[in-house]
Amino acid sequence: MSDQNPTAPRPASHRGTVAGAGVVPDFAPAPPGGQRRFAVIGTGHRAGMYVAAITGEHADVATLVAWLDPNPGRMDYYDAEVGAALGLGGPAGLPRYAPDDLERMIAEQRVDAVVVTAPDHAHADLVSRALESGADVVVEKPLTTTREGCRRITGAVEATGRDLTMTFNYRYAPRNSSLREVIASGEIGEVTSVHFEWALDTVHGADYFRRWHREKESSGGLVVHKSSHHFDLVNWWLGDVAERVYASGGLKFYGDKNAGARGLGERPARGTGVVGDPFALDLNDDPRLRALYLDSERHDGYLRDQDVFGPGITIEDNLALVVDYRGGAVLTYSLNAHSPWEGYRVSVNGTAGRAELQVVERGAVTLDENGKAVLDPSATPEGFAGHALRPEGERLIVQRHWEQPREHRIPAGIGGHGGGDAILLKDVFRRHLRTGPDPLGRAAGYLDGLRAVAVGIAANRSLVTGGPVLVDDLELGADLTPAAG
Numbered sequence: 411m412s413d414q415n416p417t418a419p420r421p422a423s424h425r426g427t428v429a430g431a432g433v434v435p436d437f438a439p440a441p442p443g444g445q446r447r448f449a450v451i452g453t454g455h456r457a458g459m460y461v462a463a464i465t466g467e468h469a470d471v472a473t474l475v476a477w478l479d480p481n482p483g484r485m486d487y488y489d490a491e492v493g494a495a496l497g498l499g500g501p502a503g504l505p506r507y508a509p510d511d512l513e514r515m516i517a518e519q520r521v522d523a524v525v526v527t528a529p530d531h532a533h534a535d536l537v538s539r540a541l542e543s544g545a546d547v548v549v550e551k552p553l554t555t556t557r558e559g560c561r562r563i564t565g566a567v568e569a570t571g572r573d574l575t576m577t578f579n580y581r582y583a584p585r586n587s588s589l590r591e592v593i594a595s596g597e598i599g600e601v602t603s604v605h606f607e608w609a610l611d612t613v614h615g616a617d618y619f620r621r622w623h624r625e626k627e628s629s630g631g632l633v634v635h636k637s638s639h640h641f642d643l644v645n646w647w648l649g650d651v652a653e654r655v656y657a658s659g660g661l662k663f664y665g666d667k668n669a670g671a672r673g674l675g676e677r678p679a680r681g682t683g684v685v686g687d688p689f690a691l692d693l694n695d696d697p698r699l700r701a702l703y704l705d706s707e708r709h710d711g712y713l714r715d716q717d718v719f720g721p722g723i724t725i726e727d728n729l730a731l732v733v734d735y736r737g738g739a740v741l742t743y744s745l746n747a748h749s750p751w752e753g754y755r756v757s758v759n760g761t762a763g764r765a766e767l768q769v770v771e772r773g774a775v776t777l778d779e780n781g782k783a784v785l786d787p788s789a790t791p792e793g794f795a796g797h798a799l800r801p802e803g804e805r806l807i808v809q810r811h812w813e814q815p816r817e818h819r820i821p822a823g824i825g826g827h828g829g830g831d832a833i834l835l836k837d838v839f840r841r842h843l844r845t846g847p848d849p850l851g852r853a854a855g856y857l858d859g860l861r862a863v864a865v866g867i868a869a870n871r872s873l874v875t876g877g878p879v880l881v882d883d884l885e886l887g888a889d890l891t892p893a894a895g
Contacts, residue, residue, distance in 0.1 A: 433821050435833075438845055446473075448475065449475055454527060455698065456527045476504055478506075481709045482709055483702075487706075512539050534562045547572070551639055552859070557886060560863065560886040564886065584821045585806065598765050602738070610746065615727070615747035619718040620717075624723045626870075634863055651864075653736045653882075666719060679716065679720060755768050766807045774800065834852075860887075
């Protein structure tokens with residue numbers, strides 16, 4: 411699936427094609443000739459989800475008109491995919507631009523909106539320049555990685571009045587929106603505390619330590635790049651914003667120093683061609699990764715398969731946060747990137763009861779006869795989905811004071827990221843055709859992006875200073891207070 415990192419779990423909840431009742435909003439039919447003109451900025455793996463959407467389900471409301479990327483090999487790959495999707499018998503031949511030519515691209519191709527899937531550190535520059543050039547923006551999380559980046563984007567939004575859509579796809583996963591419904595209903599009363607534990611396994615978690623994410627200056631670390639998803643969920647569930655953040659963590663498993671301390675010995679600098687090492691990623695094993703990265707690295711030297719136990723890693727693999735919210739709730743949060751299973755647990759305590767969401771996306775990482783990690787154990791003959799101790803699945807339990815627990819039914823979703831991707835894409839490309847408001851408020855804008863990265867940016871400062879950080883002291887360029895109601 412092009413919408414998922416190839417190392418991420420693909421449990422059954424990601425494979426649905428028919429959503430449950432009320433999960434997908436209602437949209438009016440697209441008027442003839444109503445296509446908006448999109449350009450894609452950043453043609454790495456994640457761009458595939460948007461390219462497929464524009465040339466597939468949403469072709470009646472969107473059309474691709476240009477690429478922007480410093481790497482011609484990756485643009486070649488997607489141009490060929492578009493040509494195939496449109497039945498052209500060859501590449502689409504869409505115009506190509508380098509990052510310095512963003513303004514010219516928007517003007518020459520009459521771009522209505524850009525989709526930004528470039529590396530995180532580039533978001534602030536690309537997003538602000540696109541807005542200032544007259545295009546709306548759809549941007550992958552995180553919004554940006556630094557205080558300065560936040561101020562640059564907020565300034566561009568305020569100066570231009572243009573639209574910025576944050577693609578917080580986890581909001582659209584029915585399990586997460588079900589928890590929001592429970593909290594909003596008042597069934598567990600006023601929320602007093604949230605405990606949120608996220609476990610990344612030794613396949614998916616390790617992948618962040620192979621690529622550009624391993625450098626804090628490029629990604630902001632997992633507390634910004636990955637955890638902004640999670641902080642957005644808490645902000646959205648509570649309808650609140652963080653006030654104070656205290657963080658602790660470090661690089662405790664990956665990296666050369668940890669490898670040396672555990673006596674792992676000398677290791678190859680990259681995974682391609684390595685046999686029998688479950689921590690190695692061989693780009694030849696995945697045709698998409700081979701085309702986008704191995705065949706394209708001659709253009710820019712970027713290596714997608716670096717050793718997770720090599721030098722140069724500056725991000726943390728273990729993180730713990732305490733976050734005070736303005737409304738009085740307290741969040742305790744932890745992230746581990748070397749777990750033997752993948753998923754998350756959320757416990758929400760209220761004045762009238764408690765809600766507990768548990769998700770197992772991959773119950774174990776197993777190895778094949780060649781010593782390589784099996785990315786989808788449920789697809790193997792022995793499978794793992796039915797294992798009694800840690801079965802893959804999701805469950806939301808609600809229990810009020812003085813009552814027995816009950817299970818809150820989670821409806822089916824469609825697409826990746828817990829059934830949320832395909833629903834998100836409908837909102838990205840068809841929000842103007844909605845026939846009514848979304849009672850869940852799933853669509854996210856730049857303020858939601860700011861509120862999410864504010865926690866991560868404050869956490870990074872706390873990691874340096876060793877003390878708590880007030881979010882208001884970051885001066886991110888906008889009032890983060892949620893709108894009433």
